[in-house]
Amino acid sequence: MKGQAEDELQRSSWRLALQTGALLVLLLVAIAGSVLLIVSTSQATAAQRLLTTATEHVDSIVDAPAGTWLAISNQGVLTVSPGMPSGLPDLKAIDAVAANGVAAQEDVSIAGRPYTVRTADSGGRVVQAVFDRHENLEELNRLGVALLLTCGGAVVLASLLAVWLARRTMRPMAEALDRQRRFVADASHELRTPLTLLSMRAQMLRRRVASSRLQEPPANIEADVDAMIEDSRSLTRLLEDLLISADSRRVELTDVDVVALADDVVQSFSVSAAHRGVTIERTGIAGPLAITAAPTALRRLFVALLDNAVRFARGRVDVGVTTDSRTLVITVRDDGPGFADDVKPRAFERLATARPADAEPEAGAAPRHYGLGLALVAEAAAQHGGRVEIGTQPSGAVIVVHLPIRRNPGNSPAAGSFFRALVSRLRRMF
Numbered sequence: 001m002k003g004q005a006e007d008e009l010q011r012s013s014w015r016l017a018l019q020t021g022a023l024l025v026l027l028l029v030a031i032a033g034s035v036l037l038i039v040s041t042s043q044a045t046a047a048q049r050l051l052t053t054a055t056e057h058v059d060s061i062v063d064a065p066a067g068t069w070l071a072i073s074n075q076g077v078l079t080v081s082p083g084m085p086s087g088l089p090d091l092k093a094i095d096a097v098a099a100n101g102v103a104a105q106e107d108v109s110i111a112g113r114p115y116t117v118r119t120a121d122s123g124g125r126v127v128q129a130v131f132d133r134h135e136n137l138e139e140l141n142r143l144g145v146a147l148l149l150t151c152g153g154a155v156v157l158a159s160l161l162a163v164w165l166a167r168r169t170m171r172p173m174a175e176a177l178d179r180q181r182r183f184v185a186d187a188s189h190e191l192r193t194p195l196t197l198l199s200m201r202a203q204m205l206r207r208r209v210a211s212s213r214l215q216e217p218p219a220n221i222e223a224d225v226d227a228m229i230e231d232s233r234s235l236t237r238l239l240e241d242l243l244i245s246a247d248s249r250r251v252e253l254t255d256v257d258v259v260a261l262a263d264d265v266v267q268s269f270s271v272s273a274a275h276r277g278v279t280i281e282r283t284g285i286a287g288p289l290a291i292t293a294a295p296t297a298l299r300r301l302f303v304a305l306l307d308n309a310v311r312f313a314r315g316r317v318d319v320g321v322t323t324d325s326r327t328l329v330i331t332v333r334d335d336g337p338g339f340a341d342d343v344k345p346r347a348f349e350r351l352a353t354a355r356p357a358d359a360e361p362e363a364g365a366a367p368r369h370y371g372l373g374l375a376l377v378a379e380a381a382a383q384h385g386g387r388v389e390i391g392t393q394p395s396g397a398v399i400v401v402h403l404p405i406r407r408n409p410g411n412s413p414a415a416g417s418f419f420r421a422l423v424s425r426l427r428r429m430f
Contacts, residue, residue, distance in 0.1 A: 013162075013163045016162055016163070016166040017159045017163040018159070021159040024154065024159075032147040035143070036143065036147070039143060040140060043136045043140070047116060047136065050067075050129075050131060051118040051129050052118070053065065054068055054070060054127070054129035055129045056122050058070060058127065061080065068129050068131050069081040069085070069130040070128070070129055071084065071088070071089035071094065071128040071130075072125055072127050073098065074124075078094075085110050085111075085115060086110060088115070088130055089117075089130070090117055090119065094119055094126050094128055097120060097121055097126050098126045103120035105117065114132075114133040114137060115133060116130075117130050117131075198228070198232045202229045202232060206229065253294055254292065254295065255290045255292060256298055257289065258290075258291055258293070258298065258328060259285055259287065259321055260288065261295070261299060261302065262321050262330075265299065265302040265306060266306065273317065276313075277315060278315055278317060279315065279316050279317070280310070281318050281319070282319045282320075283319070283320045283321075284320040284321040284322040285321050285322060285323065289321070291403070291406060293384055293406075294383065294384070297380040301376070301381065302319075302330075304374065304377045305330070305399060306319065306332065308399075309333070309336070309397070309399075310334075312334060312336035312337060312397070313335055313396075314335050315335060317332065317333065318331075318332070318333040319331075324402075326404060327386075327403065328403040329400065329401070330400070330401040331398060332398070332399050333396060333397070334396050335395065337397075338395060338397045349375060374399070381403065384404070386404060387401075387402050388401045388402075
């Protein structure tokens with residue numbers, strides 16, 4: 001696997017690694033945040049319990065719990081634990097509690113070191129406990145650094161592992177896709193030459209028939225030659241579609257006259273339909289109607305609709321092209337057996353099969369095969385942001401396609417292509 005396929009594999013692998021890393025980062029951040037919150041809450045609860053015990057149940061500064069200092073005011077006599085931080089005790093808080101008996105607590109910082117000070121009335125005495133929160137904060141910082149290093153290492157390892165796994169799992173698919181593209185390109189290249197020769201020979205045969213000495217050449221000969229020429233043109237168009245479908249990124253939107261396209265497809269089906277005894281009529285808008293679309297996909301849509309209708313019609317097919325507000329409506333009707341109720345929900349699936357709608361269950365009628373045609377119609381409609389549905393009529397079948405009418409400003413095919421390409425790229429990445 002070389003060239004473009006290898007580049008696509010590498011980009012896809014790194015894209016997957018980035019997405020995996022991003023998800024892992026979010027997960028680890030949530031876990032680390034939860035751990036830090038739990039530890040911080042536990043520390044705050046333990047400190048609060050320690051301060052409450054010190055202010056309500058300790059009688060002497062000698063019995064001060066570890067990490068705390070006490071100041072006890074008893075009948076105007078103040079005793080303070082040795083090593084009390086500078087600026088403490090808070091005499092104003094002691095006087096306030098002595099006056100109103102309401103416990104007070106606040107966080108203070110002295111020389112950049114954090115403390116929690118709680119002052120409370122304890123049996124006629126006022127006790128003030130000072131708790132040093134420095135060790136708790138240091139513990140949280142150490143835990144945060146440890147989590148950061150651990151999570152960072154896990155993200156890097158997981159991303160590298162995702163790249164390795166992605167390349168191993170995606171390489172067979174990328175190689176298969178590359179082989180498919182090469183096959184389509186080689187097949188199209190090999191078939192283009194005989195098709196060109198077929199078309200040239202059919203045209204030469206038609207000239208010879210027209211210039212022969214027969215005053216009135218048989219009409220059926222000219223019709224058959226015309227059919228050969230049109231068939232060769234249709235095959236050539238199908239090969240071009242194969243080349244484009246081999247790499248969908250090559251499909252570009254441009255201005256398309258949908259009325260002229262419909263007329264062209266109807267004309268190309270006229271001969272084969274006449275041989276089946278089927279008449280095709282084009283109704284609706286007669287003048288030009290330009291929309292922004294992928295020409296090959298839109299042609300494929302018309303061809304699939306007409307192929308399905310002509311194959312099952314008894315004598316008539318109607319192709320309507322109309323507009324409804326900002327929507328293009330393509331309606332194809334036939335007077336064939338129609339769709340059975342059980343097949344309508346899956347008519348646009350690939351290779352759908354069902355009995356005709358007008359067949360009796362015991363009649364043993366051959367099943368109706370829908371092949372890939374209607375599935376291609378649904379795909380082409382979705383590609384243009386539209387939809388397809390089965391309509392209702394007393395007999396026969398009717399398929400309705402709704403496509404949004406988009407026009408390039410100033411009839412410039414390139415207008416807006418940058419934004420469409422940007423949106424498409426973002427969708428492929430995420």
